[in-house]
Amino acid sequence: MTLNPKLVRRTQEAIKMLEGQxxxxxxxxxxxKEKAADWFRSLRDQICNRFEALEAQAQLTYPELYPAGGxxxxxxxxxxxxxxxxxxxxxxxxxxxxxxxxxxxxWGSFAPQFATKIPGASEDPRFWASGISLVAHMGNPHVPAVxxxxxxxxxxxxxxxxxxxxxxxxPVEKDTIHFHQVLKNMCSQHDxxxxxxxxxxxxxxxxxPHRKEPRGIGGxxxxxxxRGNWDKDFAYTQDVGLAFLDAFCPIVEQNMGHLWTSDEAExxxxxxxxxxxxxxxxxxxxxFGLKTGGNTEAILMSMPPMAKWD
Numbered sequence: 083m084t085l086n087p088k089l090v091r092r093t094q095e096a097i098k099m100l101e102g103q104x105x106x107x108x109x110x111x112x113x114x115k116e117k118a119a120d121w122f123r124s125l126r127d128q129i130c131n132r133f134e135a136l137e138a139q140a141q142l143t144y145p146e147l148y149p150a151g152g153x154x155x156x157x158x159x160x161x162x163x164x165x166x167x168x169x170x171x172x173x174x175x176x177x178x179x180x181x182x183x184x185x186x187x188x189w190g191s192f193a194p195q196f197a198t199k200i201p202g203a204s205e206d207p208r209f210w211a212s213g214i215s216l217v218a219h220m221g222n223p224h225v226p227a228v229x230x231x232x233x234x235x236x237x238x239x240x241x242x243x244x245x246x247x248x249x250x251x252x253p254v255e256k257d258t259i260h261f262h263q264v265l266k267n268m269c270s271q272h273d274x275x276x277x278x279x280x281x282x283x284x285x286x287x288x289x290x291p292h293r294k295e296p297r298g299i300g301g302x303x304x305x306x307x308x309r310g311n312w313d314k315d316f317a318y319t320q321d322v323g324l325a326f327l328d329a330f331c332p333i334v335e336q337n338m339g340h341l342w343t344s345d346e347a348e349x350x351x352x353x354x355x356x357x358x359x360x361x362x363x364x365x366x367x368x369x370f371g372l373k374t375g376g377n378t379e380a381i382l383m384s385m386p387p388m389a390k391w392d
Contacts, residue, residue, distance in 0.1 A: 099309075125214055137178055147339070148176035157169055175221075177334070186212065190209065192209055209237050209374075212233065214232055215383075241315075252349065257337070265277060269302065276302075283305075351388055
């Protein structure tokens with residue numbers, strides 16, 4: 083697999099900054115771990131509540147498109163024998179054909195061959211990781227698929243990462259503008275460099291080299307974030323999660339009433355095939371989850387319910 087040189091450079095620069103940060107005292111690190119894990123759980127609840135409300139709104143407002151079914155999230159906890167576990171929240175509705183909002187908090191030791199890839203793990207393979215991961219595949223081709231995740235990881239170093247991106251099969255310019263404007267406004271409240279840097283990082287990351295095409299219309303992506311001020315980095319990661327709702331939900335509301343044709347439904351299935359290819363070939367989160375003994379169903383939750391290839 084040929085890596086994007088720009089993506090490699092961005093990653094190396096972020097890791098270099100991270101490695102220059104001092105080690106945190108164990109007691110303080112434990113406190114921060116608990117805060118982060120509690121936040122991811124709280125964000126999960128906010129997102130699930132909002133998505134259930136949108137599903138109910140679609141069924142009430144457009145019953146001919148979304149016959150009532152009373153769909154809600156089903157939560158399934160899982161344990162990781164090596165340490166920790168998580169909870170899957172999955173809804174299979176009419177508007178949200180398949181959406182998963184997963185949280186996990188896991189710990190243990192990296193395998194030797196994987197430890198060399200993770201900052202701070204070469205000298206000590208022990209790790210702790212907590213986060214939220216979301217993917218929504220919509221039944222209406224006019225409503226884009228979306229992905230969001232944020233996480234906090236600790237080895238002998240610790241950092242935040244995450245981001246979000248939008249994948250429409252029928253792109254609408256005003257939706258693209260709205261999505262990026264919300265993210266730009268949020269980023270600018272923290273650091274003027276965040277949006278241009280993280281937008282470019284997202285464009286480099288969510289790209290399929292073998293197809294020579296982007297996965298969608300982009301968003302933001304960041305990793306190895308440790309500026310030496312944990313509270314500021316945590317506040318930014320919290321705002322990323324909250325901005326997701328402001329960026330995505332209005333697009334759902336504005337487009338869920340559109341009728342679609344059989345040709346558009348076919349376009350949706352073929353666009354989903356690109357999503358599958360990216361997540362199985364290039365996605366680092368998939369690799370991290372599988373190589374650290376995560377729950378396979380939770381890791382592959384991002385797969386669409388149906389997809390087609392030529």
